Amino acid sequence: MSPLIDLIEITKDYGRFRALDNVSLQINSGITGLLGPNGAGKTTLIKVLLGLVRTTRGSGRLLQYKLGRQNREIRAHVGYMPEDDCYLHGMTGVDCVQFVAQLSRFPAVEALRRAHEILDFCGLAQERYRTVETYSTGMRQKLRFAQAIVHDPPVLILDEPTSGLDPEERQVMLNRIRVLARDHGKAVLLCTHILPDVQSISDAVVILARGKVQVADSLAELNRPTMPSLEVRLLGVADRFVEAIRARGIDIEVRTTGGLLLKGEPDQLAPEVWKAANTLGVAVRSMTPSRNSLEEIFLNAVRGASQ
Amino acid sequence: MTANSTSGSTILEARSEPTSLPSNRGVNNLGYRPWSERLAPGWMRWCVITEVGVKRAWQSRWLRRMMLFAWLPAVWFGVGFFVWEQAALYPEWRQILQPFLQGLPQSPDFDGIRDSIKSGNLEESRHAVWAWLLQSFFRYPQAVLMVMVIGVISPPLISQDIRSRAFLLYFSRPLTRAEYLFGKLASLWAYLAIIATVPALALYLLGILLSPNLGVITATWDLPFRIIGASAVLMIPTSMLALCFSSLTQESRYAAFAWFAVWILGWFTYVTATSAEALKAGNNAYMSQAERMQAQHDQFEIKQSPWTHLSLYHTLGRVQRWVFGFARFEDVAVSAAILAAITLASLLTLYRKISAPMRV
Numbered sequence: 001m002s003p004l005i006d007l008i009e010i011t012k013d014y015g016r017f018r019a020l021d022n023v024s025l026q027i028n029s030g031i032t033g034l035l036g037p038n039g040a041g042k043t044t045l046i047k048v049l050l051g052l053v054r055t056t057r058g059s060g061r062l063l064q065y066k067l068g069r070q071n072r073e074i075r076a077h078v079g080y081m082p083e084d085d086c087y088l089h090g091m092t093g094v095d096c097v098q099f100v101a102q103l104s105r106f107p108a109v110e111a112l113r114r115a116h117e118i119l120d121f122c123g124l125a126q127e128r129y130r131t132v133e134t135y136s137t138g139m140r141q142k143l144r145f146a147q148a149i150v151h152d153p154p155v156l157i158l159d160e161p162t163s164g165l166d167p168e169e170r171q172v173m174l175n176r177i178r179v180l181a182r183d184h185g186k187a188v189l190l191c192t193h194i195l196p197d198v199q200s201i202s203d204a205v206v207i208l209a210r211g212k213v214q215v216a217d218s219l220a221e222l223n224r225p226t227m228p229s230l231e232v233r234l235l236g237v238a239d240r241f242v243e244a245i246r247a248r249g250i251d252i253e254v255r256t257t258g259g260l261l262l263k264g265e266p267d268q269l270a271p272e273v274w275k276a277a278n279t280l281g282v283a284v285r286s287m288t289p290s291r292n293s294l295e296e297i298f299l300n301a302v303r304g305a306s307q
Numbered sequence: 308m309t310a311n312s313t314s315g316s317t318i319l320e321a322r323s324e325p326t327s328l329p330s331n332r333g334v335n336n337l338g339y340r341p342w343s344e345r346l347a348p349g350w351m352r353w354c355v356i357t358e359v360g361v362k363r364a365w366q367s368r369w370l371r372r373m374m375l376f377a378w379l380p381a382v383w384f385g386v387g388f389f390v391w392e393q394a395a396l397y398p399e400w401r402q403i404l405q406p407f408l409q410g411l412p413q414s415p416d417f418d419g420i421r422d423s424i425k426s427g428n429l430e431e432s433r434h435a436v437w438a439w440l441l442q443s444f445f446r447y448p449q450a451v452l453m454v455m456v457i458g459v460i461s462p463p464l465i466s467q468d469i470r471s472r473a474f475l476l477y478f479s480r481p482l483t484r485a486e487y488l489f490g491k492l493a494s495l496w497a498y499l500a501i502i503a504t505v506p507a508l509a510l511y512l513l514g515i516l517l518s519p520n521l522g523v524i525t526a527t528w529d530l531p532f533r534i535i536g537a538s539a540v541l542m543i544p545t546s547m548l549a550l551c552f553s554s555l556t557q558e559s560r561y562a563a564f565a566w567f568a569v570w571i572l573g574w575f576t577y578v579t580a581t582s583a584e585a586l587k588a589g590n591n592a593y594m595s596q597a598e599r600m601q602a603q604h605d606q607f608e609i610k611q612s613p614w615t616h617l618s619l620y621h622t623l624g625r626v627q628r629w630v631f632g633f634a635r636f637e638d639v640a641v642s643a644a645i646l647a648a649i650t651l652a653s654l655l656t657l658y659r660k661i662s663a664p665m666r667v
Contacts, residue, residue: 052479072483075478075480075481076481082472082476082479085471086472086475087471087473087476088359088468088473089470089471089473091363099355100476100480102347102352102355103352103356103480104481105348105349105351106342107347110344114342120338121338147476152341152342176339180339184341
């Protein structure tokens with residue numbers, strides 16, 4: 001299957017500053033987290049995808065449309081939720097969503113009906129009849145999300161969709177994104193600084209730093225540790241358990257966080273852990289195959305770029 | 308409650324029902340559903356921007372008041388059409404026309420009208436009189452009203468989009484900058500057409516209805532086109548300039564200030580400069596009544612003076628004179644070039660300012 005977004009050696013210069021440097025990238029359906037420190041080129045990449053800025057060099061494709069040549073077709077098939085607060089002054093929430101639906105060629109009545117439907121999906125209840133200026137940060141976030149999805153685009157570009165939301169609303173927003181990707185087949189490019197959001201819902205991750213792609217892979221692949229191991233947490237003192245495991249010839253490391261790291265294939269280690277726990281009468285709180293944390297991956301990528 | 312109940316209390320109860328909707332209940336809660344219905348034509352996008360622009364402008368109490376009085380001048384000029392046509396039909400009405408002779412500018416263009424009134428052959432100068440009435444309608448009340456209407460509508464049109472960063476909302480959609488701009492301009496043109504083009508066409512229609520036969524149409528067929536031409540002269544450069552001011556700032560009041568400053572300063576510069584020239588030419592204490600009227604008229608009307616082009620009002624007026632056939636193009640070429648330059652410069656500035664937020 002051909003990728004939904006295919007970029008080939010995209011370079012974008014703003015005068016002497018190179019915002020994107022030879023970016024080649026393939027993004028498939030599902031949720032892709034786009035990560036990077038401030039000034040990494042994420043926003044420029046989004047603008048390139050939307051055809052809002054011209055590339056200095058390189059070519060690309062979004063769905064079957066060529067970047068830079070078929071910008072209108074691309075924008076018709078992309079839902080973009082900007083990070084910045086942007087709204088139409090003096091209009092109510094429902095008017096705003098109806099307006100952007102009409103800009104996407106919805107007939108007026110259908111745009112109104114669809115606006116209500118989408119505002120319900122996004123959790124904006126009677127507030128929709130208030131002018132946007134009176135909205136809280138969270139409400140504006142939901143409104144921007146509604147505007148991005150109202151025209152049922154196959155590709156969604158969401159820039160910081162959960163910033164400014166309380167923890168409960170953040171989870172609800174992530175669930176909405178998950179529903180759109182899983183149940184409605186949307187390809188989502190999730191641009192955020194909140195790594196746990198990417199960890200919890202993304203299928204793949206792209207890390208940009210200094211205008212270059214540092215990492216681009218599936219999250220499952222990235223999480224897989226270079227050395228297979230098993231993380232075990234016990235209830236109570238673990239000294240006897242550690243001795244018992246070592247006696248079985250297994251390399252074990254006591255972590256400062258209190259956990260135990262057993263090096264080896266998790267499938268082979270697990271029976272040994274249960275045997276030792278049964279023999280010593282130790283309660284096992286958790287046992288999970290260890291994985292690389294996204295934070296670690298991100299920091300390594302950023303450090304690698306700055307060296 | 309039944310649908311066919313007609314008692315007053317029942318109607319009140321029925322109307323109160325939706326307000327009791329709990330705040331957590333959706334209005335149209337169907338979950339997310341894909342969309343596969345037929346879409347509207349793509350060229351309609353600018354209409355959406357225009358529609359929103361018109362609706363938002365209508366929220367201004369000042370604009371509503373202005374629109375209420377916008378057609379009053381048309382009534383005055385309608386009386387002019389009526390009196391002329393009555394005079395053409397009934398000789399006794401010609402006495403009423405005599406005082407209006409003094410109001411005509413002392414220009415060779417109007418000698419034909421004077422002669423036809425004196426000779427009683429009004430049919431000959433119908434075209435010239437209608438054109439003069441229509442030109443005066445555009446030139447005096449509606450031009451001033453246009454300045455005020457644009458001054459109320461245009462300042463927030465783009466400046467508010469800049470302040471609220473709405474550009475991202477517009478241009479992340481399949482919308483070109485030209486469509487955005489045209490949509491904004493059209494919302495201004497809609498109001499200007501209501502205060503200028505539509506009443507002028509209505510005046511023309513009134514003239515046709517009052518005239519003795521439909522043969523008048525063949526004699527005056529060009530006037531509707533001249534009305535549209537005069538409307539274009541009135542609307543295009545002014546709306547471009549007004550939007551240009553709006554695009555230069557995030558604060559609507561600065562754009563409004565710049566707009567009114569251009570007209571007021573230009574007007575006073577022109578009047579001051581031409582009055583000084585008149586004083587230099589002779590002492591107005593010895594002016595006759597006709598000369599005094601001409602001097603007053605000259606404050607509005609256009610003299611061959613290099614200062615004319617400092618006033619946008621008078622520059623517009625010169626071109627409108629040509630549109631209605633009271634001047635040769637050679638005489639107004641500089642004014643037309645100035646208006647074209649204002650339009651072009653405003654358009655370039657607008658494109659640049661609209662594109663600017665995207666480039667960062």
